[in-house]
Structures are given as structure tokens and as C-alpha cells.
Amino acid sequence: MSSAVAPATVPAQVPVQGGRSSLTRSRIRAAWVFIAPTLIVLALIAGWPLARTIWFSFTDANLNNLTDYEFIGFENYIANYDGEWLGLLTDPDWWRSVWNTVWFTTISVSIETVLGTIVALILNASFPGRGLMRAVILIPWAIPTVVSAKMWNWMLHDQFGVINDMLLRLGLIAAPITWTANPDTALWTVIMVDVWKTTPFMALLILAALQMLPGDIYEAAKVDGVHPVKVFFRVTLPLIKPALIVAVIFRGLDALRVFDLIYVLTANSRDTASMSVYARQQLVDFQEVGLGSAASTLIFLIIALLIVITMAAGRVRLSGDPR
Amino acid sequence: MKILTRIGFWLLVAAIGLFSIFPFYYAVMSSFRSGADLFKVAYWPERLDFSNYVAVFERQPFGTNIFNSVVVAGSVVALSLALGITAAYAFGRIRFKGRSLLLMTILAVSMFPQVAVLSGMFELIRSFGLYNTLPGLILANLMLTLPFTVWVLTTFMRELPKEIEEAAFVDGATPWIVVRRVFLPLMMPAAVTTGLLAFIVSWNEFLFALTFTLTNEQRTVPPAIALMSGSTAYELPWGTIMAASVIVTLPIIALVLIFQRKIVAGLTAGAVKG
Amino acid sequence: MADLVLKNVRKSFGRAHVIHGVDLDIKDGEFIVFVGPSGCGKSTLLRLIAGLEDISSGDLFIGGERVNDLAPAKRGIAMVFQSYALYPHMSVYANMAFGLELAKSSKADIDSKVREAARMLQIENLLDRKPRQLSGGQRQRVAIGRAIVRDPKVFLFDEPLSNLDAALRVQTRIEIAKLHNDTGATMIYVTHDQVEAMTLADRIVVLNAGRIEQVGTPLELYHRPANLFVAGFLGSPQMNFIECVVSHVGAEGVQVQLPNASMLTAPVSSQGVRVGETVTLGIRPDHVKVSPQGSLTGRIELVEELGENHLLYVDFGKGRHLTVREPGDAHHQAGQEVALSLAPEFCHLFRETGEALPFLSESKAPAPSSPDMSSRAA
Numbered sequence: 001m002s003s004a005v006a007p008a009t010v011p012a013q014v015p016v017q018g019g020r021s022s023l024t025r026s027r028i029r030a031a032w033v034f035i036a037p038t039l040i041v042l043a044l045i046a047g048w049p050l051a052r053t054i055w056f057s058f059t060d061a062n063l064n065n066l067t068d069y070e071f072i073g074f075e076n077y078i079a080n081y082d083g084e085w086l087g088l089l090t091d092p093d094w095w096r097s098v099w100n101t102v103w104f105t106t107i108s109v110s111i112e113t114v115l116g117t118i119v120a121l122i123l124n125a126s127f128p129g130r131g132l133m134r135a136v137i138l139i140p141w142a143i144p145t146v147v148s149a150k151m152w153n154w155m156l157h158d159q160f161g162v163i164n165d166m167l168l169r170l171g172l173i174a175a176p177i178t179w180t181a182n183p184d185t186a187l188w189t190v191i192m193v194d195v196w197k198t199t200p201f202m203a204l205l206i207l208a209a210l211q212m213l214p215g216d217i218y219e220a221a222k223v224d225g226v227h228p229v230k231v232f233f234r235v236t237l238p239l240i241k242p243a244l245i246v247a248v249i250f251r252g253l254d255a256l257r258v259f260d261l262i263y264v265l266t267a268n269s270r271d272t273a274s275m276s277v278y279a280r281q282q283l284v285d286f287q288e289v290g291l292g293s294a295a296s297t298l299i300f301l302i303i304a305l306l307i308v309i310t311m312a313a314g315r316v317r318l319s320g321d322p323r
Numbered sequence: 324m325k326i327l328t329r330i331g332f333w334l335l336v337a338a339i340g341l342f343s344i345f346p347f348y349y350a351v352m353s354s355f356r357s358g359a360d361l362f363k364v365a366y367w368p369e370r371l372d373f374s375n376y377v378a379v380f381e382r383q384p385f386g387t388n389i390f391n392s393v394v395v396a397g398s399v400v401a402l403s404l405a406l407g408i409t410a411a412y413a414f415g416r417i418r419f420k421g422r423s424l425l426l427m428t429i430l431a432v433s434m435f436p437q438v439a440v441l442s443g444m445f446e447l448i449r450s451f452g453l454y455n456t457l458p459g460l461i462l463a464n465l466m467l468t469l470p471f472t473v474w475v476l477t478t479f480m481r482e483l484p485k486e487i488e489e490a491a492f493v494d495g496a497t498p499w500i501v502v503r504r505v506f507l508p509l510m511m512p513a514a515v516t517t518g519l520l521a522f523i524v525s526w527n528e529f530l531f532a533l534t535f536t537l538t539n540e541q542r543t544v545p546p547a548i549a550l551m552s553g554s555t556a557y558e559l560p561w562g563t564i565m566a567a568s569v570i571v572t573l574p575i576i577a578l579v580l581i582f583q584r585k586i587v588a589g590l591t592a593g594a595v596k597g
Numbered sequence: 598m599a600d601l602v603l604k605n606v607r608k609s610f611g612r613a614h615v616i617h618g619v620d621l622d623i624k625d626g627e628f629i630v631f632v633g634p635s636g637c638g639k640s641t642l643l644r645l646i647a648g649l650e651d652i653s654s655g656d657l658f659i660g661g662e663r664v665n666d667l668a669p670a671k672r673g674i675a676m677v678f679q680s681y682a683l684y685p686h687m688s689v690y691a692n693m694a695f696g697l698e699l700a701k702s703s704k705a706d707i708d709s710k711v712r713e714a715a716r717m718l719q720i721e722n723l724l725d726r727k728p729r730q731l732s733g734g735q736r737q738r739v740a741i742g743r744a745i746v747r748d749p750k751v752f753l754f755d756e757p758l759s760n761l762d763a764a765l766r767v768q769t770r771i772e773i774a775k776l777h778n779d780t781g782a783t784m785i786y787v788t789h790d791q792v793e794a795m796t797l798a799d800r801i802v803v804l805n806a807g808r809i810e811q812v813g814t815p816l817e818l819y820h821r822p823a824n825l826f827v828a829g830f831l832g833s834p835q836m837n838f839i840e841c842v843v844s845h846v847g848a849e850g851v852q853v854q855l856p857n858a859s860m861l862t863a864p865v866s867s868q869g870v871r872v873g874e875t876v877t878l879g880i881r882p883d884h885v886k887v888s889p890q891g892s893l894t895g896r897i898e899l900v901e902e903l904g905e906n907h908l909l910y911v912d913f914g915k916g917r918h919l920t921v922r923e924p925g926d927a928h929h930q931a932g933q934e935v936a937l938s939l940a941p942e943f944c945h946l947f948r949e950t951g952e953a954l955p956f957l958s959e960s961k962a963p964a965p966s967s968p969d970m971s972s973r974a975a
Contacts, residue, residue: 023492023648023668024650027417027498030498031413031498034409034413035409035425037409038429038469041469042466044447045462046435046466048443049446050440053441053442056442066445119339122332122336122339127332133339136340137339137340138583138587139344139579142578142579143575144527146546146548147545147572151568152346154565155349157561160363165364196343204590205590208590257438259437259438259529259530260529260530264529276437279441280441283445292441292442293442296440299436300435303436304431311427484680486681486682489647490676490682491695492668493649494670494696494743494747495699509685
């Protein structure tokens, strides 16, 4: 009976198949409506400014008057005036900042990874007060970077600082050290404060990975009488390696754009200036929007390149980094 | 041997705890000392001197700075969540062409170095007439919070059961109703987590706040603290700075202690599961 | 009014073809069960009918109207999900009212419908609770209640009992059958459980690898499986299968040679069957008897005593086994040698394609009694 009721238009409809039911269609339409505001906002506040920054890097724009500038090609990057090479790529201060940033990133991320793993292993053990400990180590992470830089500035004060006082009392140093001003110690100081601030983040990521490991492997290892250190290097480490790599990549990308900490801790000192500090100094303090944008563009390219390599390399699904 | 291991373990725990807390402890201590006292190193509190806390509000518009920070962070959280939840529904639950590419792009934005958009953002904010205003900062901070909000909420959204959504469709719900009436209530815990992270990011943001404001009245807390100066250019008012630091850090620490589990869940969402 | 017709319905996810051209006519008020092993496409087929997945090609008619492009809510269907899919943040009342509310029914109308359904399902005292405060069985009732209030032309059930424990499963099964009697609505029910299929269905649709293997009443399928797959799928313990060679064909049936060289004539059509062809003989454990005159001898490997009856696993050489169902008062022990007799009138023959040879005369074989819905349902 039903076939008798079937509309006569059926044969006409059959060839046009593969159509979507209204549910799928309406959901896909909804998807675009739902992401449109986010995409528009991001295009406006991320895409457009980025494009303008890159454009400015090819101009002689000045902060005082952003409407009046001329296209000067690659002169902000490199230019030759009467046989003399000028531009960002010839500026020793730029290369110094690149070196500072790379050095800072490598050392601090390495230390944070090792310390973070140790802290995570400790927090993975069960002991009374573990929850409290977990909250306590979050404190350095949550304190605003500017505030922690100021706190450390005060603790590292050359005359009245508590660090010098402690070290003097312990007899480890003979005279107070000007931690942040001395070129020999400044970058190490920055690294130490960064380690203090970001080790918790690493520790928590690693801890999350540790907690997802099945407990029975450890019991098996215990039954077999394997030494705990051996268990860590043979069992635990290989298993948390993917999470560890993700965490290191995150921290690395984050460290490469460091600004707040260095700016507040050591101001614009060229001994510690990172690429971001350098770029902002050109841009705001020297009002050289063209040159500053060129530096910004290079930073962007370096980080973008690393992101692309990472994403292509491990198909690693990264999460939103809240820092 | 066993006892030695236990002692070693607890020493390590104590060291980590001390290392984590000491700077904040020392800041609190210093904030209660003033005058010549401040410049004598002390490890234990001797007396409570509130003059730094008074000075912090008297010598600069610190109350205004806090208010600014609250307004900026609050608006950024509200906007990020409103945009993020709808977008996360689309990204997390609907298959459409270009989804992973868009999601990757958004993720890439969350890893942008801030400085890379600085001059463009400066121009944008100026052309909107928002230089040295709070809306300007809100706009700028969205660039930092929106991408990861979308990303984290998408991870949470993926975990909600498919059948509930389908039941709603059979009941006649449109996608918008599904988001508003069904998923929004279910996403509340995730939204709290993500909102907290966004709040902390915005509350702590420095570079934009430093660059896009001019006067002390429009500054948020971080640049206000960074730029605090004493009676002379060479003498920093350490006591006041410490008092200010304690004031702005306390609410964050309170949030962290209360929502510790949620924050950890948000931090690790996606990062490990991937 | 709410009959349902599928015409050459196909579904593919990308390159994976999940449903390969399904044709099916479902009459108004019929209780249809889709059954098959996991991954056979039964749930997908249900979701195509619900409108939760797109039909890749083919047509779906509900009540004479082509609904391929209609949203689920506009198809006049209601669905009960395996996980119940209740809205966790809404009370039972709100869960049931949600659909009506979205359809902009009046408050009074919603209230009377929800209360009526709650009364029918005896969940009136639960209306203010949240789903997490309910037991599994209660959640299932709410899920059914949510379907009832929508007054659908077709009810769709996706393995609704698989999350319940055994006792509750039987009870809820009976209630679903009652619901069918009371409402007279068309129902389509997906399950992998053959007991549910046999007890509930007016007609069973056996699916395998995205194709319909056979459609028929439960007893038709049980007694007259169209092919090897259906024969093996329905019935527990499974039908015995023995490979044989056709030794003679005639008007009285097809004679086959069993592995031990004894002969057996099955009363099935010999049309197109050649002597020497390999066929598979199928016989249910109930129709194999231990008897001194039995033609097949073997050794009992294992006895499963179920009380009411016993299952014997008999090895009759070269690793070939037969399952035999004997009454519970018969005493057999493992290791014992027994002779088995196969009732020829209950022997099915399947050709190498898997297709069954039709029985010659319905009168000789136990007739599939015309299904009496109400008695089976209750």
C-alpha cells in the first residue's frame, strides 16, 4: 500500500542522490554561524594586526605618525648605504637578543623539564598532604609574572636582598652580588626566576601523564624486584615520553617569546634582552615602527616555523596553552 | 634504610614547598615593614605595620588599577566564553569541511608571540580611538584568551555523549537550542575551568597593558606595579611595591587553592590526551 | 497511516559502504526487530530512519511521505537510546516535556501528556527527580516516556535493554510489548539479542554486513532459515552444521551421504542440485537424539547440565562436533560412546552459496504456526 502512495516524483529524485538530510545540512550551516563570530574576532585582532606588522616591516613608519610612511622594501632588514651595511640583520644588539633568547630557552626549559619530572614523581606518590602540595606548587605559576619579577628583584637586591644575606650567612659568597645588573649573573638570574615560576606548569603536565599510567606495570616490576631507578628509566620515562615532548614543545615556544620577566627583572639591559624585549624597545622606546616590526616579523617567522615543524613532525595534538 | 628514604623524601617535599612559597612569604613580610626596618633583612615577622598598604592607595590610583584589571579580565572572560562555547560546539561535534584546518589555525594563533602583532594592534587600537582605554585592552587580550578557550572547550565538548545531542534533535531542537538548553548547562564545569584560566591570563597580562595605555588611571595592575616609582627616580618604594604585589596576588592564590583541581584539569586537557 | 518503506537505501561513510541497498516494507502497527551481529549495520539503518544520519542513496517513506530530507523531529518518530540519553540537568518532568515545549504546545497540553505518560509507566512519583537519582530501570522508563509524549507514528528503539540487568530486561521487554499493544504504533527495535528478537517481533529483519539476509516472522526464520547465516544466527545453542555430499536426487528429496557413509534423505527441493555436489546439512540440537538405532556414532566430550535439559557435545571423528539437547532426566557422562539419530524431516540443506534448499511440502515439516502477537507479547 505504501508503494502505491509513493509520490510520482520518485524516479526524478533518485538520480540526485547523495543529498543531505536537513539535520546534517542545518548542523553544518549552524557550525559556520557558530564559528563565524570567533573567526571574525580573531581575524580582526590577530590576523589583521599580524598582516599590518609584516607590512610595516617594509616601511619607514614611525610611532608618532602611523599614517605617513613610505615603502622601503627590505631596508629594515638589510640595506647598503655607501658600502656600509645597515638594518636589523647587521645590528649586533639584535643578534645578542637572539642569542639571549635561545640560551634562555634552552637552559630554562631543560632545567624545568628535569625538575618538573622530579616534582611530578613526588606528587605522584601518595602521602598525607599531597593535595595541599599540589596547590602550593601552583602558587608560583599563578602569581602575575610582573609581581614575581618584582618579588625576586627585591629578594635579589644587591644591598638589602635576602638572597645575598642568606648566602653571606652560609659563607657561600664573600661579598654581595648585584645579581640582575652584573652581566655574568643577569641571564642566569632570569633563568632561575623562570624556573621557579614555570616548573609547576611542567610538573602538572607530567603528573597528569603519570597518573594515566596503569598501576599494574609497577606492581609487576615490584614483584620482579626491579630497582626503582631502573623502573623509572626503563618503564616510566618511555611511557610518559609523548606527554613530556608536548610539554617541552609548549614551554619552548612559550620561552621563545619571553618578555615580562626579563623586562621587569632587568629592564632593557642588552645582557639579557630577549627578542621580544628588543622588538618592543625599537617599536615603543625608539618609535621605530619599521625596524621594530621587522624584528617582530622575524620572531613570528621563527616561531611559526617551529610550530609548523612540530605539527608536521609528530601529529602531536597540542592543547591551548594558558600562559 | 627505609627510614632514611622516608626522611629524604620528606626533606625533598619540604624543599619544594619552601622554594614555592618563600618568595611570596617574603613579600608579605616585607610589605608589613617600613622605613629603615625594611632595609634590614628579617626572616620572621616582628610587627604589623600597615603604612605600605595605606601608601599604595594614596600615592597612586591603585584602587582604579585594580578596578581596571577586574573590568578587563571580567570582560575578556565573558567574551571568550560566549564566543568559545558556540565555536567549541561547532568544532567539537559537527563534521564540516575545513574543520581541522581552522582548528589548527586557531591553535597556531594561541602560540603567536604577542610582540608579533604589537605594531599592527597598536595601529588598530588607535584607529578605533581605543588607545589608553579599557576596551582597547579587552580587545587586545582577547587575542590571548580566545584561541585557547576555543581549544580547551572543544576538547571538553568532544567528551559529552553523542546520544544526548541526538535525543535533543529527535525532540525537535535546533543546533542553537542544543547549545543553549542542553550543552551549556553540561559545559558549566568546563566553562568554569576555562574561564579561570582566561581570567588568570588576562589578570597577569603585561605587554599589551604597558604599550596600549598611557596614563596611570587607565593602567591595569601589572604595569602599575612595574612602573611604581618612589620620590626619586633611583629609589624604588619596595615596601609599597610588595604591598601592591600581595594585594593582587591574594585573590589569584585564593582562586588557585579553591579551584586547584579544575585548573589542573584545564591545563592538561588535550595536552596529554592527544 | 504510519507505514514505512525503504527503497534501495544505501549508506556509506566516505569509502566505507555500511548499508548496501536495503529494501523493506513495514506495515502500520507492525513490530519489527532488526537483528544481526555487531557491525552488521542494524543501528546505522535505524539512525537512517531516525534522520540522525544521511541516506547516501535510496528513498525512505514514512506514512507515504518521502522523508529523506526531513529533520528527525519532522518525521513523526521518537527514539529510545541505548544509554537512555536523558538530559542530566533536567528533572524527569522537564525531560519528558522538552520535545513538546520545543513544539510550542500549550502548558496545559504538555502537563496532561506528561502526566498521562508517567501514569502509564508508573513513574508519577519520580517526576521531580534528576536522572542521576534514578535506577537504570527507572531511567529506561523515563526514556520511553519521553518517546510516548511525542505521540509518534513510529517508535525507534536502539538496543534499549542492553544496559539493564537480566531480571529487569525481561520485565521491561514485557512492558515494551504491552506498550505496542496499547498504542498500536509502528515500532522498530534494534537488538543483538535473539531472545528479544524472537519474543517481541511481528517480523524479524536479519542483517549481515549491511545487507538483509531474511525478513520474516520469528518462527519462519527459526524453522525456515533462507540461508546458512540466518540458520546459524538464530537459535541457541547454534544449529549443527555437517558437510555432506549429495548422493541422490529425487522427488522425495535430496539424499546426502554423511561423513560416516550413512545416508539421509532431507525432504527438500532437489531443483538444480547435482549428485556429487557438496552441501551443508543443518540440524538443530533439539532434533538430534541419542538412540541405539542412531546412524552416527561418537563420544561425548562434555555435558552441560542445565536442569530442564542437558546439552551434549559429541565428537564424531575428525574434530567434527554435534550439539545434542537431551531431556534433563537422561543420564549421560563425558567419555561415553553414543549413537545419534538425526530426524530427516528437520534437516536443512544449504548449497555452497549458503542459500537453503526449500522444503518440499509445508505439511511434512512442522508448520510455522501463524504468529499470534498478543499471546507472544504477553
